[in-house]
Amino acid sequence: MGLRKDFLWGGATAANQCEGAYNLGGRGLANVDLIPVGEDRWAVVEGRMKMFEFDDEHFYPAKGAIDMYHRYKEDIALFAEMGFKTYRLSIGWSRIFPIGDEETPNEEGLQFYEDLFKECHKYNIEPLVTITHFDCPMGLVEKYGSWRSREMITFYERLVTALFTRYKGLVKYWLTFNEINVILHAPFMGGGIYLEEGENRQEVLYQAIHHELVASALATKIAHEIDPNNMVGCMLAAGQYYPLTCKPEDVWASHVSNRENYFFVDVQARGYYPTYALKKFEKEGINIKMEPEDAEILRKYPVDFISFSYYQTRTTAAQVDELSEGNLIPSVTNPYLEQSEWGWQIDPLGLRTTLNSLYERYQKPLFIVENGLGAVDTVEEDGSINDDYRIDYMRKHIKEMIKAVDEDGVDLLGYTMWGPIDLVSAGTGEMKKRYGFIYVDRDNYGNGTLDRSRKKSFYWYKRVIETNGEDLG
Numbered sequence: 001m002g003l004r005k006d007f008l009w010g011g012a013t014a015a016n017q018c019e020g021a022y023n024l025g026g027r028g029l030a031n032v033d034l035i036p037v038g039e040d041r042w043a044v045v046e047g048r049m050k051m052f053e054f055d056d057e058h059f060y061p062a063k064g065a066i067d068m069y070h071r072y073k074e075d076i077a078l079f080a081e082m083g084f085k086t087y088r089l090s091i092g093w094s095r096i097f098p099i100g101d102e103e104t105p106n107e108e109g110l111q112f113y114e115d116l117f118k119e120c121h122k123y124n125i126e127p128l129v130t131i132t133h134f135d136c137p138m139g140l141v142e143k144y145g146s147w148r149s150r151e152m153i154t155f156y157e158r159l160v161t162a163l164f165t166r167y168k169g170l171v172k173y174w175l176t177f178n179e180i181n182v183i184l185h186a187p188f189m190g191g192g193i194y195l196e197e198g199e200n201r202q203e204v205l206y207q208a209i210h211h212e213l214v215a216s217a218l219a220t221k222i223a224h225e226i227d228p229n230n231m232v233g234c235m236l237a238a239g240q241y242y243p244l245t246c247k248p249e250d251v252w253a254s255h256v257s258n259r260e261n262y263f264f265v266d267v268q269a270r271g272y273y274p275t276y277a278l279k280k281f282e283k284e285g286i287n288i289k290m291e292p293e294d295a296e297i298l299r300k301y302p303v304d305f306i307s308f309s310y311y312q313t314r315t316t317a318a319q320v321d322e323l324s325e326g327n328l329i330p331s332v333t334n335p336y337l338e339q340s341e342w343g344w345q346i347d348p349l350g351l352r353t354t355l356n357s358l359y360e361r362y363q364k365p366l367f368i369v370e371n372g373l374g375a376v377d378t379v380e381e382d383g384s385i386n387d388d389y390r391i392d393y394m395r396k397h398i399k400e401m402i403k404a405v406d407e408d409g410v411d412l413l414g415y416t417m418w419g420p421i422d423l424v425s426a427g428t429g430e431m432k433k434r435y436g437f438i439y440v441d442r443d444n445y446g447n448g449t450l451d452r453s454r455k456k457s458f459y460w461y462k463r464v465i466e467t468n469g470e471d472l473g
C-alpha cells in the first residue's frame with residue numbers, strides 16, 4: 001500500500017517567474033516580461049491593455065525575478081537537500097528562439113538548460129520540463145499575433161525538435177503547455193493574445209487553442225520519434241466545479257463549467273473534439289479553421305499522461321451574483337471552505353475528487369504538478385520562518401492525494417508542489433505572495449539581497465519525501 005516506490009516528489013517553477021536575466025544569453029523579449037506588477041496587471045494579462053514594450057511608469061518583476069539564471073546551482077543543491085526526486089521547470093522559449101521564427105536555435109540558450117539539467121542529474125533529480133509556461137516570444141506576438149496564426153505550429157515544432165534532440169537522455173518527462181485552459185481567461189499571459197476592439201473573442205481564442213492542440217499532438221509525435229522513452233503530458237488548471245446548491249439548474253451549470261475545462265484534456269488525451277464542443281461552436285457561431293490533416297494528427301498522438309495544477313475547487317450556479325478570487329479563474333464563494341490571504345478557497349478533499357474525476361474519465365496516469373499555499377511569511381529576529389500554515393495546507397492535501405491512490409486506485413506518477421523557492425506570483429506579480437520552502441529576500445519592487453534561507457516547511461517536506469509520504473508530521 002502507499003505511493004509507488006519511484007513516486008516523483010519535488011517542486012515546480014516557471015522560467016519567467018524565477019530566472020530573471022531577461023536580456024542575457026541572447027534571450028529575446030517575451031509576453032511574460034511585459035506584465036507589470038500593480039493595478040494595470042490584469043488589463044495586460046487579459047489582453048485588454050496593449051503593453052508590447054516597457055515603459056517608465058511600471059515595474060516589471062519578471063525582468064530580474066529571483067535571478068535563478070545565475071543561482072540555479074545553489075537552488076538545485078537546496079532542492080537536493082530536501083531529497084527532491086524531480087524538479088519541474090520551464091523553458092524560456094525566447095532563450096532558444098529569441099524572435100521565434102528563426103531557422104536555428106540560440107546556442108547559448110540551449111547550453112544554459114543543458115547545464116541546468118546536468119546539475120539536476122548530479123543529485124539524481126529527474127527534470128520534468130514544461131515546454132512553454134505561458135511564454136511566447138514577442139517577435140511572434142508582433143509578427144503573427146501569436147497563437148491566432150497557424151504558422152505558430154511550425155515555430156513550436158522547431159522549438160520542440162531542438163529541445164528533444166539536444167536533451168535526449170537528459171530529459172524524459174515533458175509537458176506541452178502549462179495550464180492550457182488559462183488562455184480562455186488570461187489571453188495575453190496565457191498565450192500572447194492581445195484582443196482588438198470588436199473582435200469575436202471566443203472565435204479568436206478557440207482558433208488559438210486549436211493551433212495549440214495540434215502543436216501539442218505534433219510534439220508528442222516528435223518526442224516519441226526522437227526518443228521512444230520520452231513521456232509527454234498535457235497540463236490543466238484543474239479543480240472540480242461544484243454546484244452551489246442541488247437545484248438542477250445549478251448542477252447543470254457546474255457540469256457545463258467542468259466540461260469547459262475537460263475540453264482540453266478530452267482532445268489531448270482522447271484525440272478528438274468532443275461533440276459538446278462542436279455543438280457549442282455551431283450554436284455560438286464560432287468558426288474554427290481546421291486543416292484536413294488535423295483530425296488525424298490529434299487522433300494519432302494523444303498524450304502519455306495527464307498533469308494538472310490544483311489549488312482549489314470552484315463553485316458555480318445558474319445565477320452568479322458575486323465572485324471570489326481564484327487561480328486565474330474566479331468562482332462563487334463556497335460557504336463551507338476557508339480562504340487563503342489572497343481569497344483562494346482551500347479544499348483538500350477537492351483534490352481527491354479532482355484526481356478521481358480525471359482518472360475515471362481518462363484512465364491515464366496522472367501527475368500533480370502544482371499545489372501549494374501563497375502566503376505572507378514573517379522572518380523572525382533569529383532569521384527563522386515558521387510557516388506552519390503552509391505545512392498544514394500541504395499535509396491536508398497530501399493526505400487526500402494518498403487516499404486517492406490507496407483507497408481509490410488512482411495511478412499517480414508524482415507530486416511537485418508549486419514554488420519550492422519563493423518566486424514572482426503569476427496572478428499578482430508580487431513577491432510577498434510566497435509559496436516556498438526556501439525564502440528569497442526580495443520584495444515586490446525588486447529590493448533585497450536575493451539571499452536564500454530555509455523555512456520550517458523545508459525540513460517538514462524533507463521528512464515527507466524521506467518516508468515516501470508515510471510521515472506527514
Ligand code: BG6
Nearest residue numbers: 014179327374424425426427428
Ligand atoms: C498557476 C501557474 O496558475 O498557479 C503558476 O501555473 C502560478 O505560474 C501558480 O504561479 C500560482 O498562482 P499565483 O497567482 O499565486 O502565482
